[in-house]
Amino acid sequence: MTELDLLRKKLERERRAREEAEEIIENMSRKLYSAKLTAELASKTKSEFLANMNHELRTPLNGILGFCDVLLSQVAGDLTGDQLDFLTQIRSSGARLAKTFGQIMSIASLQDGTEILRIEEVAVEDTIADMLSAAGARAQAQEMIFTVDIEAELPIVKADPIALLKMISNLIDNALKYSQPGKEILFLAYKNTEGAVQIDVIDQGLGMTEEELRNAIVPFYQADGGLSRKHEGAGLGLSIVQGLAEAQGASFALFSVPHTVTRASIVFPLGDRKGSSSASLPDAGTSHRPVRTTVDRAPAARGVKSL
């Protein structure tokens, strides 16, 4: 056999191998395309189901809560003490159900990528003033100390104001849930060493181990999971904060020492517009009321950053 014959035979083998490879790749491409269509259909079905559930669950729930409010206001007639207690229980359970459902919808839309955010230039202090006042009242009711420390001339950030409220509300909810009476919850907003606006919510509650910290942003995870758990909630709050932070180009971090302290931090990208917040928070009264302390220095000077 001449060298030319050998080369011809080699070429023939390689041609057949190439044809076989092309056929295999074509088949794989068809399978992948089919799998993609199936996955897209499943995702669409899931989104439609969630949209329907949103309507089907929220509408009757709003009816229940609305008429509870009407009855509680006693415009429809006076209520006995027991009736008021029972209605208050129904109202509170309904509100809890609405909140859990809202969280499930949030996490679903974040996972689907269907959460629509409107990123704009936001003055943090103005946006969250009312919520901090309400949080202060809740802390007071639970006999906790709620301290707010917002740096003066805080720069404008880029964020979705509703998402911002949702994130901070979730962090404060967690701090209140896992703290005990007499303990302090600290809310800080300041320009960090990188020049970005950082918000810290610090509590002296249960804290988390390293493993619990790793799992904290896993949806439906609760550090005290199982039937014996002491704290109510779906375990979605921190996942939502993490998802919303990512969607807004912000970052979210957790630090914790078990039974000592937990710090949840969000760092927002700065807006293009210069400016600062203007709303005022209630003045300090007792240490059980919301406190606004305007500081001219970063909280790092108080040792907060060393947590």
Next chain:
Amino acid sequence: MKGLVFSELMDMVEAEHGLAVLQDVLDQAQPSSGGAYSAVGNYDHQELVSILGVLSRKVHQPLPDLLRRFGEVLFGRFVIKYPDFFVAPQNTFEFLSTVDRTVHLEVRKLYEKAELPHFDYEYPAPDHMVVVYRSCRPLADLAEGLILGCAKHYRESIDIERFDIPDETQSHSRFHIKRRSPQ
């Protein structure tokens, strides 16, 4: 068995023995695929054994030696084709430890039905590792060659002591690998 192994074997035989020998071997072995191997295809492992059997008689080298040689060459090709697998492991023992949990995991992502050998590991001493090889194919010699190729890649001197364990259903061997101290 994945076509990549076959196409690499064709390349090695041609490079080390010439195209005429390769053609002779294929003509004699008469593999059902006709010797046209694509890397993404699957072929009967008997074709590999049959081709190497004919080559063994033709070049007067024992079949186990040829399988080991092929293993060494094949490992060198893996290093070139799949460099990501070699970023983290710093030595032979580290790399071998990743085969089952990393390399084979990635292979399965691409080829769901790939029939891969299974490895277990024991570490009796810092310079002594035991690799337990189980496969539905009698290719322990090829595995030994791959281990030797691995040590060559990491420029380490090793001694391999192999114990074949009788097993009716699968090929089962224990490789005692001892790392020699640097001279």
